[in-house]
Each structure stands twice: as structure tokens, then as C-alpha cells.
Amino acid sequence: MIKKIKYEILKSYRHYYGYGYRGLKKILRRCSYHHHNMDIKLVALRTLLTMKPSIRVVDKKVENEYRSKWKRLESTVPKSFIKIYPSFTGIESPDFVPSPLFYNIIEPILNNYTYSISFADKNMYAKLFDTSLQPAVVLRKIHGQYLDQNYQHVEDVDGKITHLASTEEAKFILKPAIDSRGGKKIYLLKSENGKLFLRGQIVDNDWLEKNVGDNFLIQRFVQQHPFYARFNPSSLNTMRVYTYRSVKDDVIHVLHAMLRVGKEGSLVDNMSGGGKAIGITHEGKFKKCANSSAGEVFSKVRDVDLSNGLDVYMFDEVQKRAKEVAATQFYSRFLGFDFCVDENDQVRLIEINNIDIGVESIQRSNGPLFREFTDEVIDYCEKHKKGFRYTIH
Incomplete structure (x- = not known):
């Protein structure tokens, strides 16, 4: 009898502890979201203040559509992003994704954080797909x-x-x-x-x-192809390729791509380290200008003139490989891959990004993140918003 009473007390304790623990996690997650949002908004403000292209005055109708569209996911929709992205791309669209909504709502719903961490481990890549694709x-x-x-x-x-x-x-x-x-x-x-x-x-x-x-x-060490080395020989310049597995039919689509070029003398090509991004069109040509995280734009990168719409070397093969690897990532619908082409014309996968995937540079370079799939993503996230669990990293 005593054992049974103790067991019932333990069950009750665990039950209430579970509720308290989940509640605490949610509170902490929301606090981290507000902190993260402030960081994003400060970066956006800094970009607005320092960006070289003139601030584009977006049509009021587009701005209202933007606010109305994204309010379905979050009551507070920052205006800064509908000012920044059209100023770089010349595209006026309500489909530009506000970064706070992406990181706080969209990504955690499209990608299962708990399992994604394991799939992001570079030591596990060889267990998941062809080792010849990796350095x-x-x-x-x-x-x-x-x-x-x-x-x-x-x-x-x-x-x-x-x-x-x-x-x-x-x-x-x-x-x-x-x-x-x-x-x-x-x-x-x-x-x-x-x-x-x-x-x-x-x-x-x-x-x-x-x-x-x-x-x-x-x-x-991967010796990159001379075509890519001329953008900056000190860094391994990688193509960031974004894929999306549709919530409607599970077909994998390549949404966007860009070449990331490192700062002169740098080993890595990251934007945060002073690098540049060059958008790539769906036809496999470079956009006519590069941009930096500080809001600068460039018509040339080193001695490469971008004004002529240069063809991207082996872009079709990179897209094909991105789709193949995306098919192995069962817990992530949205992914950012870093690929390079080596001196022997071999496509190499450098990294899979499935958590906190950078989306600002690609929207500055190419346009709205989810393209024609924006509405289906919003519908899906609105439907699943109440059901997804907060995760603390």
C-alpha cells in the first residue's frame, strides 16, 4: 500500500514538473526570441543607415500587403525588410520574408530542430550520402x-x-x-x-x-577551380544553394543560389567576416552586382566584371547534387548547402545548414526567399504554429 502511495505521489510530481518544465522552456525560448529579434532589427537598421543604393520608396499597397500577409504568423511585422530588399533587388513584393518571423516561426516549423542537429554533424555526412561528394x-x-x-x-x-x-x-x-x-x-x-x-x-x-x-x-585541403579562385584566391568560395521540399507534394525545389566570396586574405568566405555575395539566376548566370552585409554594392569583385552576366561554371551539376542530398535530410524541408567545384571539376559539399540558416543575403541578392511557394509556406506555418514545440539550444 505504501509503495502504491509513493508511486502515485511520484506520478503526480512528474506530471506537474513536466508542465512547469515545458512552461519554463517556452518562456525562455520567447525571451531568446525577443533578444534575437532585437539583434536582427539592429542589423537591419544599420544596413538601412549604411547601404549604398538609395532607399527605395515602396508602393504603399505593396507595403500594406506585406504587413497583412505576415501578420498571419506574428502580430508585429517589422517594416525595415520591405525597405531593404527592394532597394537592392528592384523587386517590390510582399513575399519578402521578415527575418524575425523566419527564425522564430518558419524555420522551427519546417525543420525539426531536435533531429536536425544530428544531421548537421559533419562527422555524420559519410553515413548519409556518397563520400566522393565530400572533401x-x-x-x-x-x-x-x-x-x-x-x-x-x-x-x-x-x-x-x-x-x-x-x-x-x-x-x-x-x-x-x-x-x-x-x-x-x-x-x-x-x-x-x-x-x-x-x-x-x-x-x-x-x-x-x-x-x-x-x-x-x-x-x-580542397584546391578550388581556377574559375572560382579568381574571385578571391585565399578563400574557398562556395555556392550557397537553398532547397525547399514542398509541404504540399514533397517535391524538392532549388529556390535560389549565390556565390559567397571571402575577404581578401581570409580563409573563409563568410559574409560576417567581410565577404561578398553574388546572386545567381535560375538560368545559371551571375547577377550584375555583388553585395555585402554592410549594405555595399559592387559591380566588380577583384578583377571579375559582373556587368556582362557571366555564366556560373558547373551550376547545373551543383543544383543536381543539392537535390540529391536534400532527399536524405528527412527532418528538414528548408536547407542551405555550401558547395564548391575543385580543380578536377568535382563538385564538393562543404556544409549542410539546417538550423539558423542565413536568409538576408539571398533576399538582398535574388528576391523573395520562397518565391511562388510563399503562400503555401505561410498556410502551413499558420496551421502548425500552435502545435510546434519550443527548443532551447
Whole structure:
């Protein structure tokens, strides 16, 4: 009898604790949303103040349609985005997605955050799709375990590193397996005299233990194709390709693409590090200008003149690969892929973005994010808004 009473008390405690815990998560999530919204709005305001193209006066009817359309998902619809995007693209459309609504409502509904994290792990890519699509992995660490490219345990890490460094002038990329957004903690390693170096420091087991986390990988350096190297030779310039799996029929569509070019001297091509974005048309041609996160526009990138509508090298193959990989991402309907083309004309997948996917640059470059699928996305999110769970990262 006593055991039964204790069990009932425990059940009751767990029941109320569950409600309290879920409520607390929701409150914290909403607080983080407000903080995130403020960051986004401040960036938008800064862009408005510094952007080089003149601020376009959008037709009042379009502005009202924009507000009415997005109010279905959130009562507060920031006006800044309907001012910024038309000023860059010349397109006046109510379909431009306000960033706060995308990050707070649309992305968490289209992509299951809980499972997406696992699919975003670069150490898991080889388990999901063709390894020939990826830069060759030579050493990885998963949850504290050192493994080789075939996921076999590595006993002698220093011996493995010495073997890698035995090839003179070999280069490798060290990066986190999860969350390398903004090019954070991505390093270029070089071999010299049988050792690996990072800016003069010897990279060995001790160095990795002290300076890198429990989840990372070391890949062979990808030498990009000369076509892309001329935009900036120091960075690996990647094509960001956005795909959408329709909520109506599950057909995968390539929505947009752009080339991201790193700042001169930079190893990475991220916009946050001073890079530029060049929109790509659906016909596979570059748009006639590039833009930066600071609101600047450029008709030339380095010595490449964009005014002639240059053809994008191997764009059709990149789109094909994007659709293939998107088909393996069962828990995400909206994705941003980073692809490059190497010196041997091979398309390489550098990263899958399925959480906090950057959408500002592509709307500045190409136009409304979801194109003709905007209304179906809004309908779907409005229907599922009350049902989705808040997730704290």
C-alpha cells in the first residue's frame, strides 16, 4: 500500500514538473526570441543607415500587403525588410520574408530542430550520402573518440598525424563537426619536416586536446577551380544553394543560389567576416552586382566584371547534387548547402545548414526567399504554429 502511495505521489510530481518544465522552456525560448529579434532589427537598421543604393520608396499597397500577409504568423511585422530588399533587388513584393518571423516561426516549423542537429554533424555526412561528394576526411573526433575516415578507432593519434605530415607541403583543414557558422574555428594546417603546423605551432595530440573540442574533423585541403579562385584566391568560395521540399507534394525545389566570396586574405568566405555575395539566376548566370552585409554594392569583385552576366561554371551539376542530398535530410524541408567545384571539376559539399540558416543575403541578392511557394509556406506555418514545440539550444 505504501509503495502504491509513493508511486502515485511520484506520478503526480512528474506530471506537474513536466508542465512547469515545458512552461519554463517556452518562456525562455520567447525571451531568446525577443533578444534575437532585437539583434536582427539592429542589423537591419544599420544596413538601412549604411547601404549604398538609395532607399527605395515602396508602393504603399505593396507595403500594406506585406504587413497583412505576415501578420498571419506574428502580430508585429517589422517594416525595415520591405525597405531593404527592394532597394537592392528592384523587386517590390510582399513575399519578402521578415527575418524575425523566419527564425522564430518558419524555420522551427519546417525543420525539426531536435533531429536536425544530428544531421548537421559533419562527422555524420559519410553515413548519409556518397563520400566522393565530400572533401576527404583523414582524422575525426566524435564525442571524445578519435576515429579515422572509416570510423575505426585511432589508438596512436600522434602517429596518425606524423603519417599525414609525411607528405611535404600537404595542407589540411581543421574544423568543428557542429556549428562552424561564420567560419568560426576553421584552421589551415600545413606540413613541414614531418610535422603539422598552425601558424608556427606544432599540431599534435596535446595541442588538439587543449585547443579543440570533442567533435571535429581534419580534411584534406580542397584546391578550388581556377574559375572560382579568381574571385578571391585565399578563400574557398562556395555556392550557397537553398532547397525547399514542398509541404504540399514533397517535391524538392532549388529556390535560389549565390556565390559567397571571402575577404581578401581570409580563409573563409563568410559574409560576417567581410565577404561578398553574388546572386545567381535560375538560368545559371551571375547577377550584375555583388553585395555585402554592410549594405555595399559592387559591380566588380577583384578583377571579375559582373556587368556582362557571366555564366556560373558547373551550376547545373551543383543544383543536381543539392537535390540529391536534400532527399536524405528527412527532418528538414528548408536547407542551405555550401558547395564548391575543385580543380578536377568535382563538385564538393562543404556544409549542410539546417538550423539558423542565413536568409538576408539571398533576399538582398535574388528576391523573395520562397518565391511562388510563399503562400503555401505561410498556410502551413499558420496551421502548425500552435502545435510546434519550443527548443532551447
